[in-house]
Amino acid sequence: xxxxxxxxxxxxxxxxxxxxxxxxxxxxxxxxxxxxxxxxxxxxxxxxxxxxxxxxxxxxxxxxxxxxxxxxxxxxxxxxxxxxxxxxxxxxxxxxxxxxxxxxxxxxxxxxxxxxxxxxxxxxxxxxxxxxxxxxxxxxxxxxxxxxxxxxxxxxxxxxxxxxxxxxxxxxxxxxxxxxxxxxxxxxxxxxxxxxxxxxxxxxxxxxxxxxxxxxxxxxxxxxxxxxxxxxxxxxxxxxxxxxxxxxxxxxxxxxxxxxxxxxxxxxxxxxxxxxxxxxxxxxxxxxxxxxxxxxxxxxxxxxxxxxxxxxxxxxxxxxxxxxxxxxxxxxxxxxxxxxxxxxxxxxxxxxxxxxxxxxxxxxxxxxxxxxxxxxxxxxxxxxxxxxxxxxxxxxxxxx
Numbered sequence: 001x002x003x004x005x006x007x008x009x010x011x012x013x014x015x016x017x018x019x020x021x022x023x024x025x026x027x028x029x030x031x032x033x034x035x036x037x038x039x040x041x042x043x044x045x046x047x048x049x050x051x052x053x054x055x056x057x058x059x060x061x062x063x064x065x066x067x068x069x070x071x072x073x074x075x076x077x078x079x080x081x082x083x084x085x086x087x088x089x090x091x092x093x094x095x096x097x098x099x100x101x102x103x104x105x106x107x108x109x110x111x112x113x114x115x116x117x118x119x120x121x122x123x124x125x126x127x128x129x130x131x132x133x134x135x136x137x138x139x140x141x142x143x144x145x146x147x148x149x150x151x152x153x154x155x156x157x158x159x160x161x162x163x164x165x166x167x168x169x170x171x172x173x174x175x176x177x178x179x180x181x182x183x184x185x186x187x188x189x190x191x192x193x194x195x196x197x198x199x200x201x202x203x204x205x206x207x208x209x210x211x212x213x214x215x216x217x218x219x220x221x222x223x224x225x226x227x228x229x230x231x232x233x234x235x236x237x238x239x240x241x242x243x244x245x246x247x248x249x250x251x252x253x254x255x256x257x258x259x260x261x262x263x264x265x266x267x268x269x270x271x272x273x274x275x276x277x278x279x280x281x282x283x284x285x286x287x288x289x290x291x292x293x294x295x296x297x298x299x300x301x302x303x304x305x306x307x308x309x310x311x312x313x314x315x316x317x318x319x320x321x322x323x324x325x326x327x328x329x330x331x332x333x334x335x336x337x338x339x340x341x342x343x344x345x346x347x348x349x350x351x352x353x354x355x356x357x358x359x360x361x362x363x364x365x366x367x368x369x370x371x372x373x374x375x376x377x378x379x380x381x382x383x384x385x386x387x388x389x390x391x392x393x394x395x396x397x398x399x400x
Contacts, residue, residue, distance in 0.1 A: 010186035011065030018336065018370045019248055019286050019308070027366065029395045030065035030189050031339070031374030033058055038142035039381030047385055056184055062385060063392025066188030067374065069252070070180045071100040072244055073237060076169040081122040084108060087115045101195065102168070103130050103151045103161075104205050106144070114139055116148070126160035128152070141381045150208040158222050161206065165229050170240045177246065191311075192249045194237060197276065197289075198230035199260065199268040200253045206230075209259055231272060238279045248286045250311060251276075256293020256319075265301055273305040281306075288338070292377045296321035299329035313339040314376035323362060332369035339376035341391065346375065346383035355387055359394055368400045 009017065014028035037058055040046040050058050059066040075098070082097040083090060099105045109117045109132050119130045131149035138145065152161060180190045195201065202223065203212050215223050241249065260269060273289070280287045288309030295302070295310075296319070302310065310330075315323040323340060330337065340362060345355040362373070373395060379388060 012184075012186045012189055015065075015189045015372060016247060018372055021370070023368055023370075023400055026398060026400055027363070027395055028065065028189075028372045029063070029374065029392060030067045030372060031376075032067050032069075032378040033062060033064055034378075035142045036379040036381055036383055036385075039140065042140060042142065043381070050385070056187065060187055062388050063396065064375070064379070064388060066184050068180045068184055068188060068190045069193040069250075070176050070190055072172065072174055072177050072192040072194075072246075072249075073240055074098050074100055074171045074173050075102045076171055077102065077121065077164060078167040078169055079123060080164060080167075083120040083122070085118040085120075086110050098171075100173070102164075103128075104132070104147060105130075109145045110134060111145060112139065117145070118149075121151070121160070121164060123160055123163050125163045126156050128157050128160045128164075147205070147208075150206060150211065152207050152211070155219075155222070158226060161226065162229055165233055168233065170233075170237050172240050172243060174244050177244065190246075192241075192244065192246055193252050194241070194249050195234065195251070196253045197251055197269060197272040198227040198234065199264070199272060200251075200255065201230050202226060203259060204254060227268065227272075231275070234272075234276055235279065238276060238283075241280075242283050246285060248288065248309070249280060250288040250290060250309070253289045253291065254293065255289065255291045255298075256295075257297035258294050260298075262297050262301060265298055266304075270301065270304050273307060277306040277308075288335070292339075294319040294321060296325065299325065302330055302335055303333070305335065307335040309338055309372075310335045311338040311372075312374070312377045313337045315340065315342055317344050318342040318376060323358070324365070327365055331366070331371075336370050336372065338372040339374045340371065341373060341375050343375050343377065343380050343383055346379070346387040346391075348382075348384060352387065355391070356394075359391055363395070363398050 009025050011028060011030055014024040015030055017024040018028060034055055056066055077097050081095050084092045100107050105119055111134055114134050114136045116131055116133045121128050128151040130151050132145040133148045134145045177190055177192055203209060277287045286308040288311050289307055290312050291310040292312035292314050315321055315326055344350055345358055
């Protein structure tokens with residue numbers, strides 16, 4: 001009798017299986033290696049075995065499936081005159097600028113050398129200004145720019161932001177998803193990233209933490225009106241994405257219970273999630289969010305969001321919340337966890353035995369329940385590639 005050889009599933013198909021509620025042959029292991037690779041190239045420390053390799057080939061060599069965040073739309077800021085300055089010198093002026101994110105324009109920031117990029121958005125009702133800074137250490141370690149100046153700093157700025165939102169046009173860019181999928185192939189997963197829910201957008205990008213907390217006390221009506229405007233923009237974006245045939249989309253929320261505490265999460269985040277998740281579910285899409293912060297205060301509230309996945313889950317030692325606490329609260333049921341293996345365990349300062357014990361405990365605890373493993377928040381420049389390779393081999397040996 002001839003034995004039948006069953007080919008293992010690809011990383012892509014393993015992720016799809018978990019999202020669909022099916023059991024793959026192995027737990028998917030999929031996350032981001034780009035920051036590690038870029039940082040070590042800039043520092044001249046890239047291991048010899050990885051020199052000359054593309055990003056996807058680096059993923060293949062390490063065994064970690066490539067997770068690619070891709071924004072599937074653009075924003076056209078109709079009627080806005082944009083002036084961009086770098087270190088005080090004007091570099092461009094344009095009308096009706098196009099960007100994949102607003103107000104934080106990640107695609108236009110000087111990120112490969114230190115300095116400050118300033119964006120001025122002039123409208124018929126006023127001008128707002130955003131300042132993003134790249135510190136030398138941020139360049140060295142391939143980190144994102146620091147948002148030093150938020151757009152809303154006065155009562156008049158609220159009116160300008162409302163005017164921009166009212167005139168903003170959402171344009172589909174589904175070609176980006178296909179281009180990324182062609183590049184990655186089956187050794188990873190292309191994740192269409194959608195903008196933050198309104199509360200996280202106002203908290204992180206529009207007002208900032210301190211200003212928002214004061215505003216909620218001093219001008220609650222203004223904050224609520226702003227939240228409503230951003231929510232309608234998110235609904236409009238969801239309508240545009242109805243034409244995008246993908247199984248999954250994710251909010252880039254960066255949630256942490258230290259800022260979005262249980263009261264704020266229950267009052268603002270849960271209703272926003274519920275409304276938007278319902279829209280995407282009606283399109284046949286599963287929905288996740290980037291929860292890379294402290295989740296211990298929010299554990300009892302997570303199922304109420306309606307989210308299918310919380311991605312970049314970061315247990316202790318990155319946060320106070322242990323893996324066991326996370327698994328006891330939501331393990332095996334929505335929202336499914338994606339991430340779980342904290343990046344400090346891949347650092348030289350951490351005894352290697354701690355990494356081995358942690359991964360073995362996770363695999364034993366999870367069993368065949370749904371989970372997608374990754375390195376939380378991502379593989380960093382101070383992580384040892386040999387440890388990542390060990391994790392890949394250990395997960396691959398764990399047949400479900």
